[in-house]
Amino acid sequence: MRNVESPExxxxxxxxxxxxxxxxxxxxxxxxxxxxxxxxxSLFEVAKQIEEQTIKEGCKxxxxxxxxxxxxxxxxxxxxxxxxxxxxxxxxxxxGTHIDGYIADTxxxxxxxxxxxxxxxxxxxxxxxxxxxxxxxxxxxxxxxxEETITEYGYKPIANLTGHGLARYNQHAPPTxxxxxxxxxxxxxxxxxxxxxxxxxxxxxxxxxxxxxEIYRLVEEKPxxxxxxxxxxxxxxxxxxxxxxxxxxxxxxxDFALHQLEKAQIIMGYPVLKxxxxxxxxxxxxxxxxxxxxxxxxxx
Numbered sequence: 608m609r610n611v612e613s614p615e616x617x618x619x620x621x622x623x624x625x626x627x628x629x630x631x632x633x634x635x636x637x638x639x640x641x642x643x644x645x646x647x648x649s650l651f652e653v654a655k656q657i658e659e660q661t662i663k664e665g666c667k668x669x670x671x672x673x674x675x676x677x678x679x680x681x682x683x684x685x686x687x688x689x690x691x692x693x694x695x696x697x698x699x700x701x702x703g704t705h706i707d708g709y710i711a712d713t714x715x716x717x718x719x720x721x722x723x724x725x726x727x728x729x730x731x732x733x734x735x736x737x738x739x740x741x742x743x744x745x746x747x748x749x750x751x752x753x754e755e756t757i758t759e760y761g762y763k764p765i766a767n768l769t770g771h772g773l774a775r776y777n778q779h780a781p782p783t784x785x786x787x788x789x790x791x792x793x794x795x796x797x798x799x800x801x802x803x804x805x806x807x808x809x810x811x812x813x814x815x816x817x818x819x820x821e822i823y824r825l826v827e828e829k830p831x832x833x834x835x836x837x838x839x840x841x842x843x844x845x846x847x848x849x850x851x852x853x854x855x856x857x858x859x860x861x862d863f864a865l866h867q868l869e870k871a872q873i874i875m876g877y878p879v880l881k882x883x884x885x886x887x888x889x890x891x892x893x894x895x896x897x898x899x900x901x902x903x904x905x906x907x
Contacts, residue, residue: 619798622709623896626773626800629711630894630905632664633704637713637906640700644717648693650674651685653700661704669703669710670778671822671852675879677720680768680806680814680888682877684821687854695720699890705849708776712802713906714892725807725889728760732786732805733891740795740803740895740902747792750785753805757786763812765888768880770804773894776847799897800905810886816878823865823874824850835860836867843874850877 636657643653654672661668675683676696685691701714716726732753739752749770757764770784782793786805795801825843839858843851853861868874882888895902 625706625709626711626894626896627905629666629704629706629709630713632661632666633702633711633713634906636660636664636704637700637702637715640702641715641717644693644698644700644719646693646695646719649689650691650693651689654685657700657702661702664704666704666706669705669712670850671855673699673701673714675699675701675888675890677887678810678882678885679817679879680765680808680882680890681880682822683819683879684852685854686821689854693719697722697725697887697889699888701890701892703778705776708847708849710773710778711894711906712773712778712804712892713894714804714890716889716891720887722887722889724760725762725809725887728757728762728807729805729889729891731760732756732764732807733803733893736803736805737893737895737902737904740897742795742797742897742899744795745792746782746784746795747789749803750792751788753785754787757805757807760807762807762809765806765808765812765814765882767813768804768806770802770892773800773802776849778849795897797897797899800894801897802892802894804890804892806888806890808882808886808888810882810888811884813883814880815883817881819879820876821853821879822850822877823853823869824848824877825873826875827873829871829873831867831871831873833864833867836864836871839864840868840873843868
């Protein structure tokens with residue numbers, strides 16, 4: 608089982624059981640969330656409800672709820688005082704739960720804009736990729752399947768976004784799962800836990816960083832001179848190496864403290880990622896565990 612870093616008293620079976628429980632819970636939350644996404648509904652309230660339900664169900668958020676709309680592909684999350692509401696948007700909800708650091712990651716696109724084919728392109732690419740999975744498959748074959756499925760719909764896969772492995776307190780661990788044909792790849796092993804995550808677009812097929820940044824992650828704990836930054840750093844320790852939202856933080860001069868910590872390379876920020884040509888983007892994602900002859904989908 609790749610990337611397993613666990614307490615010495617945990618067996619592989621106990622670890623897998625936590626992944627399975629996290630997957631069942633996040634699947635339930637995802638299904639509830641899709642019902643809440645309607646024109647006129649508050650983005651902040653949807654994110655808040657997802658994160659509150661995660662805690663009520665006995666998990667913790669593995670990362671802030673991503674609510675990316677239209678040309679946004681990833682890393683968009685509401686601000687603390689967000690007043691935005693859904694319009695005729697292509698809405699991506701990307702959410703994750705964890706139990707003791709063992710993560711289940713899933714995403715769905717809700718079509719409020721009459722773009723059902725774009726949504727179906729990423730959903731079918733996900734299903735086609737899952738059907739290919741088994742121990743011994745090369746990830747280049749998965750990328751080729753995803754690209755072929757999406758292009759058959761007349762859209763482009765996003766080449767510089769990928770699926771990924773999941774490890775304890777690490778949302779983006781090896782191996783990388785490409786969304787396009789590549790010249791080389793990684794052989795998946797039995798017991799690998801990976802997130803398959805196709806993105807389809809009618810735009811450029813690659814993303815660029817926007818200016819908005821509401822999500823951060825602790826990279827390294829080291830001394831910081833300013834007392835306000837030190838105080839915030841102590842608050843961040845509960846998230847360990849998992850991403851957190853600026854809206855989750857309390858205290859004074861949060862923006863200043865985050866800037867000081869980022870400048871000192873103690874944290875890193877995640878700018879919103881957008882299609883380079885402003886095209887609409889859809890996304891679908893499941894977490895799976897690789898088996899000898901296939902896979903088990905943990906987030907159905």
